[in-house]
Amino acid sequence: MTCSAGRAQNWGGGVDDDDLHYGFTFQYVLSEFKILKKATWRNPVPELDGSFSSNDSLNLIYSKPSAGFGIGFVGNKRLTSHTDLRFTPTLVFSDRILVYGYSGRDAIEKKIQSTLVDLPVGLKLKSDRRGNFRAYVIGGARYSIDISSKKKTNNDLVTDPAEKFVNNKKAFLSYEAGLGLDLYFEYFKMSPEIKLSYSMNDVLKHETNRYVTPLDKLMLRHLTFSLFFE
Numbered sequence: 001m002t003c004s005a006g007r008a009q010n011w012g013g014g015v016d017d018d019d020l021h022y023g024f025t026f027q028y029v030l031s032e033f034k035i036l037k038k039a040t041w042r043n044p045v046p047e048l049d050g051s052f053s054s055n056d057s058l059n060l061i062y063s064k065p066s067a068g069f070g071i072g073f074v075g076n077k078r079l080t081s082h083t084d085l086r087f088t089p090t091l092v093f094s095d096r097i098l099v100y101g102y103s104g105r106d107a108i109e110k111k112i113q114s115t116l117v118d119l120p121v122g123l124k125l126k127s128d129r130r131g132n133f134r135a136y137v138i139g140g141a142r143y144s145i146d147i148s149s150k151k152k153t154n155n156d157l158v159t160d161p162a163e164k165f166v167n168n169k170k171a172f173l174s175y176e177a178g179l180g181l182d183l184y185f186e187y188f189k190m191s192p193e194i195k196l197s198y199s200m201n202d203v204l205k206h207e208t209n210r211y212v213t214p215l216d217k218l219m220l221r222h223l224t225f226s227l228f229f230e
Helices: 002-009 012-017
Strands: 020-037 058-064 066-080 083-087 090-102 108-126 133-146 171-184 189-199 215-229
Touching: 012 189, 020 058, 020 090, 066 108, 108 171, 133 189, 171 215
Parallel strands: none
Antiparallel strands: 020 066, 020 215, 058 090, 066 083, 066 090, 083 108, 090 108, 108 133, 133 171, 171 189, 189 215
């Protein structure tokens, strides 16, 4: 009886014994840019400045962390007792914010709205199990596709220079790494995880307007807090 009770307590639905199992995830996402500016980023561009006067010089550009959320699916392939291959397609709703500071006028915030389909593939390396707990690290790559409406990002439809959009590329690759903890319950396993991802290349769509012209590159960073249920 004691042995059976102990096994039921730590069973976790038996997911670790399956060669292939599935689950779902909820995510809280913090996004921000690493900004690389052109050497001439402070220089005014008269034909793009519209109502800006010569006193309204650009003196800073920075990115504010912005929160979002995601929901997704988990596919887990058991390779060894301590190694899994994971595929976790996720739909992520996340904004990114750039702030432009000018002398002579208030700062301007430009919000880049996005709805991403994230397609991450990762290798999960697990420690030995201790009772109802197991620690792990994970690393891999992610392909992201922005499915936001083109109407909300089309600069050709905007006549006011002050209302122009800063747009990101529709698809890009990132690398990511994180750590987490498997918590075993009687019929399922729950895993809180924290992960950092960083775009491999520039995500900025290079267009001609007062907000994009000073920028050389934008690299995207995500800090993701996830709860997996398997």
